[in-house]
Amino acid sequence: MPHPTRRIFLQTSLTAMAAITGLPHFSRSSMGGEISSAPPKPSFPVADYHVHLSEHLSIDQAVALGKERGIQVGILEHPGPGYPINTDADLKRYIDGLRPFPVRIGLQPVYPGWSKAFSKPLLDQLDYILMDALTMPKPDGGWLAIWQIDTMVDDAEEFMTRYLAFIEQVLTTEPIDIFGWPTFLPVPIARQYSELWTHARMQRIVDLARARKIAIEINEVAHVPDETFITRAKQAGLKFTFGTDSRTPQSAMHFYYCYQMAQKCGLTAADMFVVNKK
Numbered sequence: 001m002p003h004p005t006r007r008i009f010l011q012t013s014l015t016a017m018a019a020i021t022g023l024p025h026f027s028r029s030s031m032g033g034e035i036s037s038a039p040p041k042p043s044f045p046v047a048d049y050h051v052h053l054s055e056h057l058s059i060d061q062a063v064a065l066g067k068e069r070g071i072q073v074g075i076l077e078h079p080g081p082g083y084p085i086n087t088d089a090d091l092k093r094y095i096d097g098l099r100p101f102p103v104r105i106g107l108q109p110v111y112p113g114w115s116k117a118f119s120k121p122l123l124d125q126l127d128y129i130l131m132d133a134l135t136m137p138k139p140d141g142g143w144l145a146i147w148q149i150d151t152m153v154d155d156a157e158e159f160m161t162r163y164l165a166f167i168e169q170v171l172t173t174e175p176i177d178i179f180g181w182p183t184f185l186p187v188p189i190a191r192q193y194s195e196l197w198t199h200a201r202m203q204r205i206v207d208l209a210r211a212r213k214i215a216i217e218i219n220e221v222a223h224v225p226d227e228t229f230i231t232r233a234k235q236a237g238l239k240f241t242f243g244t245d246s247r248t249p250q251s252a253m254h255f256y257y258c259y260q261m262a263q264k265c266g267l268t269a270a271d272m273f274v275v276n277k278k
């Protein structure tokens with residue numbers, strides 16, 4: 001299908017963001033360069049629940065990489081317009097195609113209301129659902145993809161109000177097990193992370209996730225959420241997952257930020273969300 005993948009946007013926007021903002025946490029080592037003092041792999045079983053298969057990453061490669069690195073693999077695909085899974089038949093083919101492999105099978109919906117396109121028994125066959133709040137409905141219709149480099153934010157406070165409302169929608173009305181890319185901010189306001197993510201706003205996400213036992217993804221590519229959020233979520237009893245959001249063998253099952261946060265925030269096996277095979 002000749003549409004640009006999210007990954008292309010991600011790479012463009014994150015590389016550009018690192019160049020523009022000079023964010024200290026976008027270190028070369030974590031962007032694929034040489035790692036001099038990598039944080040240790042945690043002692044608990046590690047999973048990468050955010051792996052996308054692609055022309056560069058086959059299921060066999062993903063399984064082999066997982067085995068090599070001692071990491072459980074979770075595969076995601078997007079349903080909805082512009083993506084490969086739109087009908088029950090598509091979804092069944094996807095699930096049946098992955099079942100023979102020792103991976104967890106997930107779905108990463110993009111648009112609210114996505115689950116209405118599929119029958120409940122089929123959705124129940126999925127091992128998990130991860131959704132982010134990166135594709136925001138615009139007030140005048142259409143969608144704002146906030147991971148894109150050219151995302152414009154005229155008024156940071158107004159944006160945060162709309163963003164929080166959309167996060168609330170995602171966390172309260174959709175079938176969801178893991179909240180992906182939590183607290184990610186678009187490029188123009190990324191440097192204001194600590195001011196914009198006030199105590200109250202962070203707490204709102206923590207409370208919503210706790211109410212439905214939704215796990216929090218620590219996202220390797222976006223380096224979110226930050227240590228403050230993770231610590232607060234941990235204190236509230238939330239569980240976490242690690243995700244590379246990868247489509248290549250170079251990035252799949254390759255953690256730096258996640259291990260660093262695990263170390264800094266003292267995450268243990270008890271803090272991790274485990275996806276079971278159905």
Ligand SMILES: [Zn+2]
Nearest residue numbers: 050076108245
């Ligand atoms: Zn993804």
